[in-house]
Amino acid sequence: MDVSIIGSGYVGTTVAACFADLGHDVVNVDVDEATVEALNTGDAPIHEEGLADLVAAHAGPDGTGRLRATTDYGAVLDTDVTFLCLPTPQRDDGSIDRSVVEAGAKTLGETLAEKDGWHTVVVKSTVVPGTTAETITPLLESAAGKTAGEAFGVGMNPEFLREGSAVADFRDPDKVVLGADDERAREDMAAVFAPLRERADDPPVVETDTKTAEMVKYANNGFLAAKVSLINDIGNVCKEFGVDAYEVAEAIALDDRIGAQFLRSGLGWGGSCFPKDTHAITAAATDAGYDPAMLEAAIAVNDRQPERLLDLLDEHADVTGERVAVLGLAFKPGTDDVRNARALDVIAGLRERDADVVAYDPVATENAREHYPDVEYVDAAAAALDGAVAALVTTDWDEFAALDTEFDAMDRRVVVDGRRVVERRDGITYEGLTW
């Protein structure tokens, strides 16, 4: 099929490259010229495992020609289905900012005014329940001067990929959720996903309406964020009793009803999704008249983990005017993304204590520099540890587990681990956040 993707960020680029790989002809539309140029030369505009190879295979001069990019919305006219993959960030009050996705829908609608024949628009952005039917569809209708269900169809297909394993997640999904308010839109979405179903060994497909599909996405992220907050809450209790939360987690994971995933306690969740999505659904629920106590508690527990790490540091070192190493800047390993990274909160706390922060991350330094330009960034963990009075472990990169004699270069060997990466050992004053 001919597929267009509006927005070529983490989701749009991954989905576009994967759709091209499934045999579709795909065009990415993005307002950012550098992104478009990168794709058209066969380069991935973002860092994701396996994405560079896929983009090189299908875009650029040496590609199959099945993937291209443009800044011109007119490109959607030659396609059958358009996926909206535009950002839906958080406003200051926590609620969802729909301005970009609305602007994109309006331009798309104006473009579809010129389309002869049927077209299906699929919202892939994460939007609060009701947005597709009550905001996007009317916007498309008024901009196109056409009626949904007659001239075009609208669907909602939430995305569950994780950063760092986005391509693998897309190729082997736990489920595909197809929300539609009319049958033809549903058929078009099913046709786009048909080759994936074949290749991925028939993952479960949930067919529903757009509002339920929207809610499934928030329920998924809310549940996972709350699961991590619950294990963090339990971990904090464990720490009070001198019990190892990881040993406890291993035992409870044997109960099938609990499961083994998302039980790594520590510094908490960051990233571009859990923080904004828990806030957005909490704000939307409150607005609708319901107080979502569990989701609010999940956010509250998460917000205090960085300060708990710093409290542990205070027990072992006065860091005023002292060099402190921060190991890890990305919100999780495998990505250069620092959006809502817990490390940024930890750095803020260290600066409040007038510490000299020296930070290291294998790939996220440049992104962190935008937040803290005057922090000292080094290109190896050993260089960060050299002369430091304490080290804080803030991202669970594998390479931190291999650190050993590098600790000898510290001025005082205090290690406060927020991610359970470093082994407790002789010669080091070691504190784990929940163990």
Ligand SMILES: NC(=O)c1ccc[n+]([C@@H]2O[C@H](COP(=O)([O-])OP(=O)(O)OC[C@H]3O[C@@H](n4cnc5c(N)ncnc54)[C@H](O)[C@@H]3O)[C@@H](O)[C@H]2O)c1
């Ligand atoms: N990042 C993830 O892991 C992830 C996973 C699942 C769902 N989501 C959801 O998917 C949506 C997109 O997220 P993302 O992380 O890919 O965003 P992103 O910020 O990485 O990318 C958005 C892209 O849209 C482009 N853009 C902005 N305005 C535009 C416009 N008017 N027309 C065309 N292009 C425009 C930007 O230049 C950028 O390339 C969000 O709703 C997010 O919550 C994200």
Ligand SMILES: O=c1ccn([C@@H]2O[C@H](COP(=O)(O)OP(=O)(O)O[C@H]3O[C@H](CO)[C@@H](O)[C@H](O)[C@H]3O)[C@@H](O)[C@H]2O)c(=O)[nH]1
């Ligand atoms: O046991 C765990 C698991 C995760 N985390 C933290 O939780 C955050 C989120 O991790 P993860 O879910 O792996 O990454 P994301 O890329 O943010 O993916 C989430 O957010 C995406 C955007 O909505 C969804 O598509 C994914 O399904 C959902 O997992 C990170 O800070 C992790 O360090 C923990 O602290 N302990």
